[in-house]
Amino acid sequence: MPNLFKEKARVLGISESFDLKQDVSYLVGTVMRKDLVLDALFVKNLKIGGNDATEKIIDGFYTLKRNDVSCIMIDGCILSMYNIVDYIHISSELNMPIICVTSKKGKDLQETFIKNNQLDKLELYRKLGPQRKISVLGYDYWVRFAGADEFEVKHILKSFVISGKTPEPLRVSKMIARTFLKYHEIKDESHPP
Numbered sequence: 001m002p003n004l005f006k007e008k009a010r011v012l013g014i015s016e017s018f019d020l021k022q023d024v025s026y027l028v029g030t031v032m033r034k035d036l037v038l039d040a041l042f043v044k045n046l047k048i049g050g051n052d053a054t055e056k057i058i059d060g061f062y063t064l065k066r067n068d069v070s071c072i073m074i075d076g077c078i079l080s081m082y083n084i085v086d087y088i089h090i091s092s093e094l095n096m097p098i099i100c101v102t103s104k105k106g107k108d109l110q111e112t113f114i115k116n117n118q119l120d121k122l123e124l125y126r127k128l129g130p131q132r133k134i135s136v137l138g139y140d141y142w143v144r145f146a147g148a149d150e151f152e153v154k155h156i157l158k159s160f161v162i163s164g165k166t167p168e169p170l171r172v173s174k175m176i177a178r179t180f181l182k183y184h185e186i187k188d189e190s191h192p193p
Contacts, residue, residue, distance in 0.1 A: 005155065006034075006070065007035075008033045008034055008035060009033070009070040009071070009159070010031050010032065010039060010066070010070055011032055011034075011069070011071050011073050011156060011160060011167075012029050012030070012064070012066075012069045012072045012073070012169070013032060013072075013073045013074075013075075013160075013167065013168070013172065013173045014027065014028070014029045014057060014060070014072065014073070014075065014170075015027075015028060015074075015075035015170050015174040015177055016028065016046065016079050016080060016174075016177050017174065017177035017180065017181040018046075018048055018081075018181065019181060020048065020081070022048065023048060024048060025046045025048055025080040025083075025177075025181075026044075026045065026177045026181050027045065027046050027053075027056055027057070027060070027079070027177065028041060028042070028043050028173040028174075028177040028180070029057070029060045029173060030169055030172050030176065031066060031169075032160070032168060032169040034159050034160070036162065036168060038172065039066075040064050040066060041173075041176065042063050042064055043177075043180060044056045044059065044060050046079060046083050047080070047083065048080045048081050048083070049080065049081045049082060049083065050080065050083050051083065051120065051124075052083065053079050053080065053083040053084060053085045054084075054085055054086040054089055054090060057072070057074070058090055058093055061094060069096065070096075070097070071096060071099065071156055072090065072094070072099070073098075073156065073167060073169055073170060074098065074099070074101070075100075075101070075102070075170045075174065076101070076102045076106070077100040077144055078106065078109070078125075078128075082109070082112075082113075082118070082121055084121060084124040084128070085100065086124060086127065087100050087144060087145070087146055088127065088146045090146075091146035092146075097145065097146070097147035097148035097152065097153075097156075098145060098146050098147055099143060099148065099153055099156060100143060100144045101141050101142070101167065101170070102141070102142045102143075103139075103141060103142070103165055103166070104142065105131060105133070105142045106131060106142065109125055110126070128144055129144060131143060132144070134150060136154050136157040136158050136161060137158060137161050139161065139165045
């Protein structure tokens, strides 16, 4: 089991950016040490409204070829318009703690999936279980996690909350993902069909 308390423990922070006018989102993972050194990154595309988030996160982790990552932190468990992350499966597959963290409590989506006859998504959503509210450094977070306990989750968040509420690995990943999205939009505008 990776040591979350090492001085230079590394976290893989995963976030995304998307535009509903496009078919895919940009999923970015950045490996960051506790001393805020950025070590590596990957970029993947997720199908908006698809079911490929779990697979793409696992694939992204393996493309990094890193055995020094202590934990994966994901910007929520529901990406790209209901592309649901099976964080329990990822934790089991990679033998690593997974923390899905958001700054707001998510809405209950069961009725949405029932109404739209998305029974596969409903099953995955129910498997996520409830979010847990935890407070760190005066901020409230809503989390789901596997492969770690609440004490370890709080330690990781404390280690990476530097400027503002968003943990640094997620902030950097989100910034890179937005840059990819913006570049794609500019490229599309300069090459109209």
